[in-house]
Amino acid sequence: MEKYTVIQSEHVSKYLVVLCRHFARKVESTWDDEKGEVHFPVGKAYMATDVTKNTLTIRCVAENEQKVNGVIAVIDSHVHMFSRRETLQLTWHSA
Template identity: 40%
Template sequence: MYAITARAETEFASKYLQQLCKHFAHKVPSTYDETSGKVEFPMGDCTMQATSGVLTVTCHSEERDGVTQMGQIIDKHLERFAWKEKLELTWENTESAVQEA
């Protein structure tokens, strides 16, 4: 399993979380409320958390390319939704492939 995580400091964390999840819900399963969300992309899942001033996004996939694709999708959409702030997410690997024994 591969995972990447990114954080963005913004006073509009909840707004962007809901906007992203609502947008993706038109094409893929998506659930959300004011503080958390989950989007089920074909290549894996993304979870989002909005806390006081911080949006955190974590993507999980069985394939390295899956997390890369999801990160690019989130970046592209957040760039459009948060254009006034010019938010940028810096993605970090948070897990590497786990081999089953």
Template identity: 40%
Template sequence: MPILIGRLETEHGQKYLVQLCKHFAHKIEASWSDDHGRVDFVYGPAVMTADPLGLTVRFDVDDLGHVEDAKSVIDRHLARFAHREGIEGLIWTETGPEGADTP
């Protein structure tokens, strides 16, 4: 099962975490606080944490075929919410089933 780690350096990490979770909660299971959130997508859970320097998303994807969809669903929504900062998405790293990191 691939594990994606996405990171965005921003002083607005908490704001984006809450916006993402609230938005997704309209259609799928989501829970959040100011600095931690979880969204249960059909292809796996995304766990978000915010700190003073940014936002981190850990996405446990169920299948290699869903990796790009998982990245895209977060990036597209984040770009919409963070358009004033010119943000297009997270910087992603992937740990594959064999445990090898890939950019």
């Protein structure tokens, strides 16, 4: 099961790095300024920026809907925690 969201912001590279660095404290995470991958116990999150469009696409992948929703809940709460200066509305779509 896979769901994704696209964040529109001038700070997408910053969000990618901050999120991956934060998650790396507890789970396996790899990243650079353009892409990142986080391995949660229930599933994975893949992040990719497109700086020409100021977008960050986050794909959450897990073996079933309950687990993918668990990954989404973690991503949602942390995006909102790190985006205090701007209001980001995350809309998740099935892939």
